[in-house]
Amino acid sequence: MTRPRGRPRKFDPDQALNAAMEVFWIKGLAQTSLDDLCAATGMNRPSIYNAFGDKEALYRLALERFCGALDQGLTDTLLAEPDLRRGLHGFFAAALDVYYSSDPPRGCMVMCTAPVEALVHEDVRKDLRQVLQRIDAVLEQRLNQARKEGQMPDGCDCRLAARLTQALLHSVALRARAGESKRAVQKLITYGIDRILTAA
């Protein structure tokens, strides 16, 4: 009802989390210091701890936010488009936009920064696995729907086709981070989608 009790916050939690995400996206968890995060968010150390917990917790929140955007991307493109091929192209185009949104391109935050932490921080490994499963599930559902609508061959294994689709995404994420040209990656995407859609 009313405004909160004590001294008002100087930062917007949403903006701050976004700024933190950008840093983690570039440098990963281990290479990012709290000073980096203070500089990026404009917050001081105690405020960060108070608002988000320690560095790992903040990283996981940033990861979660990134995944939320990814999920939104899926809904806005693949799930919103009736034609499967167009939907897949739309989704990958959106992913490319994100992966190449800076110079040098950053690729995917999940695929490029979480794996290295996975064997040290058990929680991050679980996060990573959940993301993979989530994307698998969404893709599989969409492919199943397309099959019902006759846009995929009847006998095809949509579960595995979905996983191959995500394989394409993984490669795109990595190649962007490695600095490969957007055009070259786009060719791979088009080819990959073709190979997925002509499943026997």
Place this chain on the structure above:
Amino acid sequence: MTRPRGRPRKFDPDQALNAAMEVFWIKGLAQTSLDDLCAATGMNRPSIYNAFGDKEALYRLALERFCGALDQGLTDTLLAEPDLRRGLHGFFAAALDVYYSSDPPRGCMVMCTAPVEALVHEDVRKDLRQVLQRIDAVLEQRLNQARKEGQMPDGCDCRLAARLTQALLHSVALRARAGESKRAVQKLITYGIDRILTAA
């Protein structure tokens, strides 16, 4: 001709590099301390600097060694086997053996530890890109050969098929690191190879 001049080394450079590689493979560059490396190699700090240079240099040497093993794997399996499908299965089986050689599985050192460093250490990004290109090239060459021998459709684009094959490898590397079961990943591999070989 003769034995070296001064006090003999207590370590075998090859074994030491191997031990360092194992640590980097698990923890990546940033999370690995020189103390970790001393413990793993049995060397003391000055010896490490003298033999390999600083931490980043040692990491890149370890990366190079891992890639050498990968290259050897390609030669021993894919290039040694006349039948393309069997060759691909052999290569991916070898990769799986490496990725799942420990518990929890470590996945691929290159794909799982290099990307996070790529935007901070320019050299690592170049290394990463070179690896991708190298694997692309080997696969493409092998696919071209198979096409000449009638094991691939005549009109197919072997360059892109090679890149899709590596996409499959990327995904396997990540999924192993995330702790996905070997069996599940094996299914994806079989499916992926099928989709690659039936290229239109």
Place this chain on the structure above:
DNA sequence: ATAGTTTTGTACTGTATTGCATAATAATAG
């Protein structure tokens, strides 16, 4: 033996880092 060479082992320096303690600040509630 003695000199020369290379590695080892220890210890050190300077810096970076995390997480917290403390006090000042800015709001609300009564």
Place this chain on the structure above:
DNA sequence: CTATTATTATGCAATACAGTACAAAACTAT
């Protein structure tokens, strides 16, 4: 206006870390 609450700002303590200096050690060459 006073008490209460929540956040900010500064700074601190303990530790971790990378890289190096230095002397002792272990070898070869003569």
